[in-house]
Amino acid sequence: MPEQPEQPVRDALTETLADQVAEKLADVHGPYFGQFGGRYVPEALIAALDELEAEFRKAQGDPGFAAELSRLHRDYTGRPSPLTEVPRFAAHIAGPGDDGAAPVRVFLKREDLNHTGSHKINNVLGQALLVKRMGKTRVIAETGAGQHGVATATAAALLGLECVVYMGEEDTRRQALNVARMELLGATVVPVTVGTRTLKDAINEALRDWVTNVDHTHYLLGTVTGPHPFPEMVREFHRIIGEEAREQMLERVGRLPDVVAACVGGGSNALGLFNAFLDDDGVALYGFEAGGEGIESGRHAARFSGGAPGVLHGARSYLLQDDDGQTRPSHSVSAGLDYPSVGPAHSWLHDIGRAAYEPVTDAEAMEAFQLLCRTEGIIPAIESAHALAGVLRVGRRIVEDGGSDQVLLVNLSGRGDKDVATAARWFGLLDGDATEGDQ
Amino acid sequence: MSTATTSRTAARLDELAGTGRAALVGYLPVGFPDVARSVEAVTTMVDAGVDVVEIGVPYTDPVMDGPVIQRAAEAALAAGARVRDVLTVVEAVAEHSGGTVPALVMSYYNPVLRYGVEAFARDLAAAGGAGMITPDLIPDEAAEWSAAADELGLDKVYLVAPSSTAERLHLTARASRGFVYAASTMGVTGTRESVGLAAEELVTATRSAGADHVCVGLGVSTGEQAAEVGRYADGVIVGSALVRTLLSDDPWTDRLDALGRVTGELAAGVARARTTGGDS
Ligand SMILES: Cc1ncc(COP(=O)(O)O)c(C=O)c1O
Secondary structure, eight states: OOOOOOHHHHHHHHHHHHHHTOSSGGGOOSSEETTEEEEESOGGGHHHHHHHHHHHHHHHTOHHHHHHHHHHIIIIIOOSOOEEEOHHHHTTTOOOOTTSOOSEEEEEEEGGGSTTSBTHHHHHHHHHHHHHHHTOOEEEEEESSSHHHHHHHHHHHHHTOEEEEEEEHHHHHHTHHHHHHHHHTTOEEEEEOSTTSSHHHHHHHHHHHHHHHTTTEEEOOOSSOSSTTHHHHHHHHHHHHHHHHHHHHHHHHSSOOSEEEEEOSSSHHHHHHHGGGTTOTTOEEEEEEEEETOGGGTOSBOHHHHOEEEEETEEEEEEOBOTTSOBOOOOOSSGGGOOSBOOHHHHHHHHTTSEEEEEEEHHHHHHHHHHHHHHHSOOBOHHHHHHHHHHHHHHHHHHHTTOOSEEEEEEEOBBSGGGHHHHHHHTTOSTTOOOSSOO | OTTGGGOHHHHHHHHHHHTTOOEEEEEEETTSSOHHHHHHHHHHHHHTTOSEEEEEOOOSOOTTOOHHHHHHHHHHHHTTOOTTHHHHHHHHHHHHTTTOSOEEEEOOHHHHHHHOHHHHHHHHHHTTOOEEEOTTOOGGGOHHHHHHHHHHTOEEEOEEOTTOOHHHHHHHHHHOBSOEEEESSSSOSSBOSOOOHHHHHHHHHHHHTTOSOEEEESBOOSHHHHHHHHHHSSEEEEOHHHHHHHSSSSOHHHHHHHHHHHHHHHHHHHHHHHHHSOOO
8 A cells, every 4th residue: 555644644634623523524514624725705706605605505405406416417417427447557557466366456437428528517517507596697617628618518508508618818729629619509718818828817717707797697617626615515516426436336346446546637526536435544545636747847737746825716725836926827738737726625635644646747647648548448538647647656656565456446537539639749640740748 | 993093094084084085095016017117106196196005916816907907917027026026115105205195005815925924914014004905805814914914003904895795894894994995896907987886885885884984996097986986985996097007108207197197187086076076
């Protein structure tokens, strides 16, 4: 087993538990996760956040809401998403031992098979139903990779809501296909041309829109970041990932996995999966953030390795920032992980030592991307490829330490259709296009 | 606001009220186009009739600001503006005005958090600053800042908005010192055709909630609007309309002239507000 700090962890953990008066880590609720979270937003938004929280709490206690969401999960999204064992991929961690058995088995939670191609739809459908209940008619969203924008545009079409998606100009180029998808679905995509022209600036624009139009507009935030109640609410809408996976693992291998891993942008797919295992001490949790061109290069999105606690977009959390508290731009081959902060619950899990966070470079991610394509016939999202690379690393560490009979569960948060152009460029598959990847 | 008497800003507002008018509160960011010239701009604004100054700390993610202030902040950061430069401008205002013009810092929270909340409060007080306006820090999250400000007698200016409930107005009025900043409309900073009716209602509601002083900001850009708001508010806050005069490509001295001219028009608007309007 990979080592985790033993004693201090339990102390911090007990303290937090006492603070939060929560029975279980999985049920800790906002506004604070340890010292992280909160509502660092203009007063103008507080009424809307209060209204949203009240509606969310009401929905949580309403079996009708749960039933409607379940029906959409099943009939529209295609849940439960399958659990797929990937032995040919796992063989690249370590071949079979003397007894012929593989020392490490790897299972993928197939969120890529959801309608719209990623886990993002889980949260979007939940929030869209709340929007209907609140009587609002317009939703706005930020998007980086375009997956959350596509999911929001989809739900808006399904439920008859007006939809505006803010997207950094840089990302509209990187993810042109998803821009077209959103427009086909009837959404308006607004390219953001201020600041770094990526996800963080798209969020700034969405917040400005929200402050102005909050009486009829809901900001359908796409991950477990932002002001309370978003971090908790979005986790709740994604906890189905972990709940299904837990049951599927028990059914398939008769026990819990030893390692649970996911990529961490804002952190929604990771938290959704982790949540079901937070209170199982024997399960090691790993989050993989974008190491970009390497931590030493300064061009990365590794908030835990290269950032420090601060406030951005409404929450206190780990953050890429300079000595003046100015946000430092993030970099990643994956638009969905290219964000300078991270959900406050992850900062809390990091500080209490319940989950470990490691950076994965662009090059490592792309290698794992190709490996999954060629060994299993599954083209992953580049975001998810970070988790695959991470699990190769953790798996090899386990084997080096003499571990055997280990079960590793990875969240395959999305499919790679949107990334085909990026990957083709990376691997030099396009005519006369020198690759940026093989440096 | 039981401690209002200790606030220099509140004292200034009272003094002006005694002469029958509201205060003109002018905003400019530090470091645009560079630190030295931002000092010139602020002192120009003071000479042209601003009663209280607000000095903005440029920030990479100014979610409460519209395009004009965003552009100035971006340029200031590109030119190398630092958080500590705001103290230089605060000092310059104190010196230039002989301490008669209170200087408030307007900052998003993270630059202050990173500087160290206590350290920032201490350095701000030492520079002769009056306090701080915090657009993304609500009283609920402000324990650390509030304690530091109380210790040093600094103003804590929080915002209220047309969407604020009565309960939030009470909470904010109680937590504020100096004045409460009433956002005239739902939205971000920028110039607007008119200042809505919501602003006056909000001022009334904020006073009923216990605030002794309420200033109105967001969207005021002309002398006429200043006169309208100056009838009922303790202060008229202007930002984008002033910053805009500095954003042109004209020679710097021409831009300062334009800044002085616009400030003068706004000051005249505030001055006539309660004489022509027949309001209290
Ligand atoms: C497929 C996929 N995985 C992961 C992410 C990262 O988001 P989060 O960390 O919230 O799961 C994204 C974001 O766009 C995504 O599209």
